[in-house]
Amino acid sequence: MTQPARLPLLKGSLDLLVLRALSWSPMHGFEIVTWLERAANGSLEIEDSALYQALYRLEERGMLEADWGVTANNRRARYYKIAPGGRASLKAETRNWMQ
DSSP: OOOOOOBOOOTTHHHHHHHHHHTTSOBOHHHHHHHHHHHTTTOBOOOHHHHHHHHHHHHHTTSEEEEEEEOTTSOEEEEEEEOHHHHHHHHHHHHHHHO
16 A cells, blocks of 8 residues: 655644644644644644744744643643634634635
8 A cells, every 4th residue: 555645734724733633632843743734634844943833933923822731651742722812713714714
């Protein structure tokens, strides 16, 4: 069975994808990447540096909130959750994409 072709992310689309992932529940970085890759059936390749830049950018803009927590593997990680401003932005941007 062949691997699906990996798609490059368009500039600005990662922010929307991160907000979408976090609309389900709070997650740490690795969980976000795993969720996005699973949702895209393995066709997205997300670099760690791009993800964390997006997370910091969204947090700075008030679209995400973050707190330290402990993973299932008993490791310290920063958990991100969507803030009300992020939820509103996700709704507006999703509407724009659908048009």
